[in-house]
Amino acid sequence: MAGDKADGGEVPLLYSEGNIAARVALEREVRGWSTIELADRVSKAGVKMNQTAVWRIENATPRRRINVDEALAFARVFELPLEELMSPPLEGLDLDSRRLVQEAVEAYYETRDAEDRLHHAVVGIAEHIQAHPDSSRAIHEQCLRLMGEERDARTLTEYIEGGGYYR
Numbered sequence: 001m002a003g004d005k006a007d008g009g010e011v012p013l014l015y016s017e018g019n020i021a022a023r024v025a026l027e028r029e030v031r032g033w034s035t036i037e038l039a040d041r042v043s044k045a046g047v048k049m050n051q052t053a054v055w056r057i058e059n060a061t062p063r064r065r066i067n068v069d070e071a072l073a074f075a076r077v078f079e080l081p082l083e084e085l086m087s088p089p090l091e092g093l094d095l096d097s098r099r100l101v102q103e104a105v106e107a108y109y110e111t112r113d114a115e116d117r118l119h120h121a122v123v124g125i126a127e128h129i130q131a132h133p134d135s136s137r138a139i140h141e142q143c144l145r146l147m148g149e150e151r152d153a154r155t156l157t158e159y160i161e162g163g164g165y166y167r
Contacts, residue, residue, distance in 0.1 A: 025058040047073035
């Protein structure tokens with residue numbers, strides 16, 4: 001059973017409140033947030049919390065307990081599944097590496113969201129051109145005006161003529 005003695009030592013729990021506390025500290029540090037900023041974000045997520053509570057979760061002996069609502073709020077604030085927040089922190093990555101991975105993940109999602117917005121806009125313009133074929137040249141000219149670069153305007157026009165960004 002998890003938590004029982006094995007060979008004279010404590011068996012680590014795969015999911016535990018202690019893991020959440022360790023992950024809260026790690027995830028906060030990776031994002032460069034203070035305990036005050038994390039407490040504010042948790043409060044904005046719907047669970048009132050102050051800086052002292054965050055510090056006690058991360059550092060106090062005995063550590064401050066975490067209730068289910070707080071665990072869910074931490075998961076929401078860190079944009080992690082609760083199961084991931086409850087699992088032990090991964091070994092082998094220093095804080096700088098974790099920050100770089102976090103930055104890459106955020107950039108990936110921002111890029112994906114931007115590509116989705118671009119696709120929807122391009123599809124809308126393509127549908128407009130189908131309904132108003134005479135507007136094609138004016139749309140290209142407007143792209144050129146707004147973008148300032150012929151090559152970029154031509155690329156966007158090709159997306160529009162192709163009916164979407166995704167191929």
